Amino acid sequence: MRMWRQVLLRYLCLSAALLIALAFCYTNLGAAGQALPTGDRIQASPGSATAPPQGKAVNSPSQDRTVYFNNFEGTVGSEWNITTTDVTPVGNRRFLGQFGNDTVTLSLNNLPAHRAVTVSFDLFILKSWDGNNNDTGPDIWRLGAGGQFFLNTTFSNVGYDQAYPGGYPGGSFPSYTGAQEIDTLGYTYYGDSVYLLRFTIPHTANNLALQLSASGLQEIKDESWGLDNVLVTVDSLAASPCGLDLLLLQ
């Protein structure tokens, strides 16, 4: 009888602990474990993309692990399918680009075990992007992976409405809405804007191929785009509170 009580007590304790752990994990990891609707994003603070040493993995206070960073001031590796770089007329900022109606792919392999990936970068919108305008646009920009788009929107530097920070079609906001910088890069043909984009997406595979693309643009001398300070992090399974339920089940 005593043994039965011990078994029953142990069972009850384990069940209670497991329920608490599961509730904790659901509450804290729900955002990372659910697909973001198209167009949803987390706007990062300007300082959140602070550059770690290029090519080195570091742990942030949130226990996320940096798996990739490039500010394009140095070499660009084969992880990018297009390695063209350019320098801004003002500020001498080297970036990946300029691109037109291109699909640019970042391929990362051998990622550590994870459940979510966060990608952030500066998106340079250069020259005369027309936003939602149907005569000279729409000028569309997309971010996706695995056939799913996390952002499908338009940008405008010329006064027409743009879809960002909403999605296209549907979004309609004044030019530059959500921009971190306006006319800071020195492009004289209708100027430029910079958007700091940050997305967390559910992802578990050890390979990741992010696709960034534009369509509907006129010539590169007229409308183009580029990337800078690309940062990719994964959540850390080892540091996750959900490790608790695994321990309890052992």
Ligand SMILES: [Ca+2]
């Ligand atoms: Ca740069």
Ligand SMILES: [Ca+2]
């Ligand atoms: Ca256009």
